[in-house]
Amino acid sequence: MSNLRPLPLIQRVFAALVLMVLLAGCTTATPPDSVLAVPAPARKYAAIVVDARTGKQLFEVSSTAQRYPASLTKMMTLYLLFEALETGRVTKETQIPVSDHAASQPPTKLRFRRGESIDVDSAIRAIVVKSANDVAVAVGEYLGGSEEQFAAMMTSKARQLGMTSTVFRNASGLPDDDQHTTARDMAVLGMALRQRFPQQFHYFSESDFMFRGRLVRGHNDMLGRVRGVDGIKTGYIRASGFNIVTSYNADGRNLIVVVMGADSARQRNDHVEALIQRSLSPSVDGAKTRLMFAEQ
Template identity: 95%
Template sequence: MSNTLPLIQRVFAALALLVLLAGCSTTTPPDSVLAVPAPAQKYAAIVVDARTGKQLFEVSSTAQRYPASLTKMMTLYLLFEALDSGRVTKETQIPVSDHAASQPPTKLRFRRGESIDVDSAIRAIVVKSANDVAVAVGEYLGGSEDQFAAMMTSRARQLGMTSTIFRNASGLPDGGQMTTARDMAVLGMALHQRFPQQFHYFSESDFMFRGRLVRGHNDMLGRVRGVDGIKTGYIRASGFNIVTSYNADGRNLIVVVMGADSARQRNDHVEALIQRSLSPTMDGAKTRLMFAEQ
């Protein structure tokens, strides 16, 4: 295990204490209004300075939410660990079982007996959010998807994700699979700090697979200078989720928004939170949250 993990755990232990003490604390330019995507009962957000661990913004960041495809961040975390340990290489072929192939879209649509190399699997999970590939990775690393989900939850606890339970490798609907915006920020920071050599995958917006161009879902890439990943997610129960990494001009932020009513509202909100967090007049000020009509 990397030496960065104790630091991550210490940083977010302090963050958890701040959340407990401050409650729904916000700081931004005086009397500013931040439009919040509907529906309010699904919304949660947090912005963290990834260099210092300082919480810059939070609303309902410890409330239970459905992760949707943000789940795949942990699937990738364990796959990156397997790469680091030498258990797999980027050329290793991962078989796609009938169970994996039967997952609902989004997916790459494999036929019986086919496989995918690890490098392509990473790109398929990051860019396409391919459910069939995520399940195939889970089965390969865990022996079964259920065993892999237990591994995911165990690693989450070790990282300091205190309120997350994983039930599958993909993020497809499961009433027992829960997380929080804070825990997703912990995972985003851990991926950035633990696997800097692999983090470039999260900045890719398309990839070639079997001679065709596969385009991605993360419209924040290229929209805001400095955004270099990480992952989007959606199921009906969760709304539109995203974890975003911003890294420019000596600033490194992790922004989590959960429960938006559309991808556009989610992305607009992330951009507003980034601008707010970079504002030199933000400290000591207040933010009024304006929720959209429901």
Template identity: 75%
Template sequence: MSSIAARCFATLALVALAAGCTTTTPPEAVLSVPAPPQKYAAIVVDAKTGKQLFEANSTAPRYPASLTKMMTLYLLFEALDSGRVTKETPIPVSAHAASQAPTKLHFRPGETIDVETAIRALAVKSANDVAVAVGEYLAGSEEAFAAAMTAKARQIGMRNTVFRNASGLPDDGQHTTARDMAVLGLALRQRFPQYYYYFSATDFTFRGKLVRGHNDLLGRVNGVDGIKTGYIRASGFNIVTSYDAGGKRLVVVVMGADSARERNAHVEALLERALAQGAGAPRLVFNQP
């Protein structure tokens, strides 16, 4: 366990003790909160029961950044399930899609990407050009796809989320909450268990080159099996994390950290706290680097 995570967990434990072990902890006690507009939010949910184990600012509006691509993938998985596309279906890349800011795979307009590779590019690399290409292919335009994303969000219980694009690139009208991101993380696993392994991948091969992902918790913490990171300047560093080990299944959302390292340490601290609730609960196991 990192020293940062240890300090976070120690602070969590002290605050919980002082507050009578409530499930809501003041955010300033567990993570440095940036100057306004405030960015930090977090939630921990028991994926088996739906019980909320911890929350801080979990219903306050936040920018999703690349967590947006979780919904892009949700709709792509639906298309796969319905037979509308197969894993071999070629998706054309428009000039609009190719023009997206990094992170991207640097397609040229007119090129194509198959659905299988598109899924990996979204889940692992968080490629913005691929996200837009998928949205345009499924809905005819990115705007229409964003409307479909928002409608699906309402359908699955995301009450306070509006999508304006398929990628999560900056848009003042695109917002979500930590709670809604937990709902989406839970829904992806429950609705598409056959595709969930994509979120566990740490790399994939594209055009003969190894493309590495951004989720450093994968492979570091035993039991962590996904799912998605995100960052834009307005949001800070975000993550939705799934944990499944020792009979415990949890979803942890942290939004608004000042760095990926701080975000990851806070996830570790929240996992430690959640696992410590209950006699005989498992402890986090960290792999050697």
């Protein structure tokens, strides 16, 4: 463990406890050392692994503690956009205008000019791949009339899905002290997206897309790193640390893995990979806890 930087005592104790939980009942190879590094600082870290087919919780640490969602927020923005597609309110060719307010959002964004618009299909890709804040806000304004009204719609939908501890204040996940969620709620949302919109879920596996003749690359490095990972969304603001919701779907297993509060994207991704490896071990029983979902 000499390659790990020294941690304050409370962080070392917390990290050791997490490692003990990870290793309990595990007969496969020991997860990488990054498992120790990710949980620090404890005030930001939270994680959960759920078997998406049965709802069984396989692992959790602080999964019901309040955390900032960052760009995981955009998962709900997309949920409502997928609903609009399903009901026929929009088509993939519908043009969404980009207001001055939307265009003024800080990066990451596509940088629109006054009066420009984006079609729904490109908007979905921009939000998934680029995590474009300007596009997320434009979608929110189009569907909700204003971003504030759309955020209220997002929170209402969260309650319908059983996300009991989530409040949305914007469509993008940009910093807002009153916007919060939990790892458990993000797992609920990740599963709801796959179950409700299987025909749209392929968007979350895309790592780049063409927009106006330019290749736009994403930054979800879990795609292509672990066989079976097919999405879905990363997020970061300074207050949250590095967040991710990851879907694993291979060999008859379907997992949703949520990690929040990592110190870097690399730590976060290493931790997710270790949790997937652990959860696929035949010796892992998991907690006898079933996540309950409201009617969608």
